Amino acid sequence: MEYLSELELLPTTQSSSTLLDNLVQTTPSEMQQLKDNMDNFFLVMMGCIILFMQAGFAFLEAGSVRSKNVTNILTKNFSEIVFGVPAYFAFGYAFTFGGGGGNSFIGLEYFCLIGLPPKQYSHAFFQATFAATCTTIVSGAIAERSNYNGYIIFCVFVTGVIYPIQAHWGWNANGWLAQTEFHDFAGSGVVHLAGGSIALVATYILGPRLGRFNHGSQKAENPYSGHSMPLISLGVFIILFGFMAFNGGSQGSISNAEDGDIVAHAVLSTLIACCVGGGVVLFIVKLTPGGSWSLNKMMNGSLIGMVSICSGADGFHPLIVCIVSGIAGCAYFVTSKLMIRMQVDDPVDAVAVHFAGGLVGMIASPIFMNNGVLFTGGSSRSLEMLLWNCIAVLVIIAWNMSSAIVFFKALKMVNLFRATQKEEIQGLDILKHNEPAYPMEAYMNEMLSTEDETVSYVINLPKPENGPSLRSDSLFTIKRRISIKSENLPNRVV
Structure with missing residues (x-):
C-alpha cells in the first residue's frame, strides 16, 4: 500500500490538467465533430483492410491456376480495382446511396461524387471495397479461359451497375428491402450470394476448360490442380484477416454507445466461423471413401464459414456461430460435388463458397440470431424477418443471374467472353500479356x-x-x- 500513498502525493501534470479542462469545456458541436472524425477514421481503416483482401483473392486464385496463367489472373484481380472502382465512384455509389430523384429501386444522386459532403468520403471509400469484393468472386470461377478484353467491360458493368442497384434495395434507407424486416448485416446476400450467382452463370455460359471433363465427372475431381499450394494458403490467410474488417466494419461507426460491442461481436463470430467451417469440411473430406487431410478443402471450409455468418454477425451467439458455420461447411461439400457432377468448371470453388455460403447465411440469420425465430418463440417480427430474407434471396439470385445472362451472352456474341483455343492451350501469360509469371x-x-x-x-x-x-x-x-x-x-x- 505504500506505493499508493506515494502516487496520491504526486502533483497533477500540466498536460493532464489541460486535457481534463478541454474535455469539460468541449461544446456539443465540438463533441459531434470528434465523433464524426472517429467514425471517419474507423471506416477508412476498415476499408484499407478490406482492400487488402484483394491481395488475398489474388494469391488464392494465382495458386489455384496453372503456372502459364498466373500473370493473367493477377492482371484481372488488379483490373477490378483499376476499372471497377472508378466505375463505382462514377455512377455505382449514386445508384446505391444516392437520393435526389431516386426511389426505392435506384438512387440518382452523387454521380462522380458531385455534391457528396466531404464527411461521407470515408463511406464512399468503404463501400467501394465491398463492390470490388463482389466482383472478384467471379474472376476465380472463370480463370484460365476468359477473354481479358471482355473482363475489363465486366469489371465496369458489375461494379458500377449490377451490384449497386441491388445493394440500394437492402442497404439504402430508401431501398424497398431496407424498409422491411430484411436483415443482412455484412453482405451474405448483397455481396456473396450476388457474386456467387454471377459466377454460376458465368461458368455455365463460358464452359469448362479444355479437357476438364474428358474422363468423366467422377474421375475429373482435380485434373488441373493449382500450381502453388503456398500461394493459396497465403491468400486465404490474408482473406481471413480482411474478413475481420469486412464483418466488423459493417457496423459503419464506432462512436456510439454500443458500436464497440457490436464490432467485437462480429469479429469474434468471424473467427469462430473460420475455425468451425474449416474443421467440418476437413473431417468430411477425410471420412469420405478415398479421402485425405485436404488443406485446400479445409481452407475453402473456413471461407464459407465466414461467408455464412456475414448476415447475422451482429446477433449470433458464439455457440450458434458453430452451428451455422458447420451447416455451411456441409453445404460447401455438397455444392462442390454437385458442380463437378453437372460438369461446371470452377477452378477455385467460388460458387460453392460464396453462393452456398451466402444462401445459408441469409436463411440462418432470421432463425438463429438473438432476436430470431429460435430465441423469440416465433415472434411476428422474427417471422417477418425470415419471410423478407427468403424473398431477398429469390430477388438477389434473380436479379444477378438475369443480368449476368444478358451481359455474358452479349460478350459471347461479339467474341469477347472466351479466350481462343490457342491462348488457352499455350497459356494466357505469354500470348496475352507477354509477361510470364515464371x-x-x-x-x-x-x-x-x-x-x-x-x-x-x-x-x-x-x-x-x-x-x-x-x-x-x-x-x-x-x-x-x-x-x-x-x-x-x-x-x-x-
Missing part, C-alpha cells in the same frame, strides 16, 4: 552463370507465331547445350 529466361540465366561442364537440355516452349508446326500438345521442342558448374553431374533431359 520466365524460363530467369531460370536459364541462373544456370548459365556456372561453368565447367556441358549438359544437354530439352525445353518445351510455346510455339512462336511463325515457328515450326505444332505437335499434338501444341508445344515444340528446342534443344540447347549450356554449361553449368558441377563436377560430376551427368547429362540429363528436363
Whole structure:
C-alpha cells in the first residue's frame, strides 16, 4: 500500500490538467465533430483492410491456376480495382446511396461524387471495397479461359451497375428491402450470394476448360490442380484477416454507445466461423471413401464459414456461430460435388463458397440470431424477418443471374467472353500479356552463370507465331547445350 500513498502525493501534470479542462469545456458541436472524425477514421481503416483482401483473392486464385496463367489472373484481380472502382465512384455509389430523384429501386444522386459532403468520403471509400469484393468472386470461377478484353467491360458493368442497384434495395434507407424486416448485416446476400450467382452463370455460359471433363465427372475431381499450394494458403490467410474488417466494419461507426460491442461481436463470430467451417469440411473430406487431410478443402471450409455468418454477425451467439458455420461447411461439400457432377468448371470453388455460403447465411440469420425465430418463440417480427430474407434471396439470385445472362451472352456474341483455343492451350501469360509469371529466361540465366561442364537440355516452349508446326500438345521442342558448374553431374533431359 505504500506505493499508493506515494502516487496520491504526486502533483497533477500540466498536460493532464489541460486535457481534463478541454474535455469539460468541449461544446456539443465540438463533441459531434470528434465523433464524426472517429467514425471517419474507423471506416477508412476498415476499408484499407478490406482492400487488402484483394491481395488475398489474388494469391488464392494465382495458386489455384496453372503456372502459364498466373500473370493473367493477377492482371484481372488488379483490373477490378483499376476499372471497377472508378466505375463505382462514377455512377455505382449514386445508384446505391444516392437520393435526389431516386426511389426505392435506384438512387440518382452523387454521380462522380458531385455534391457528396466531404464527411461521407470515408463511406464512399468503404463501400467501394465491398463492390470490388463482389466482383472478384467471379474472376476465380472463370480463370484460365476468359477473354481479358471482355473482363475489363465486366469489371465496369458489375461494379458500377449490377451490384449497386441491388445493394440500394437492402442497404439504402430508401431501398424497398431496407424498409422491411430484411436483415443482412455484412453482405451474405448483397455481396456473396450476388457474386456467387454471377459466377454460376458465368461458368455455365463460358464452359469448362479444355479437357476438364474428358474422363468423366467422377474421375475429373482435380485434373488441373493449382500450381502453388503456398500461394493459396497465403491468400486465404490474408482473406481471413480482411474478413475481420469486412464483418466488423459493417457496423459503419464506432462512436456510439454500443458500436464497440457490436464490432467485437462480429469479429469474434468471424473467427469462430473460420475455425468451425474449416474443421467440418476437413473431417468430411477425410471420412469420405478415398479421402485425405485436404488443406485446400479445409481452407475453402473456413471461407464459407465466414461467408455464412456475414448476415447475422451482429446477433449470433458464439455457440450458434458453430452451428451455422458447420451447416455451411456441409453445404460447401455438397455444392462442390454437385458442380463437378453437372460438369461446371470452377477452378477455385467460388460458387460453392460464396453462393452456398451466402444462401445459408441469409436463411440462418432470421432463425438463429438473438432476436430470431429460435430465441423469440416465433415472434411476428422474427417471422417477418425470415419471410423478407427468403424473398431477398429469390430477388438477389434473380436479379444477378438475369443480368449476368444478358451481359455474358452479349460478350459471347461479339467474341469477347472466351479466350481462343490457342491462348488457352499455350497459356494466357505469354500470348496475352507477354509477361510470364515464371520466365524460363530467369531460370536459364541462373544456370548459365556456372561453368565447367556441358549438359544437354530439352525445353518445351510455346510455339512462336511463325515457328515450326505444332505437335499434338501444341508445344515444340528446342534443344540447347549450356554449361553449368558441377563436377560430376551427368547429362540429363528436363
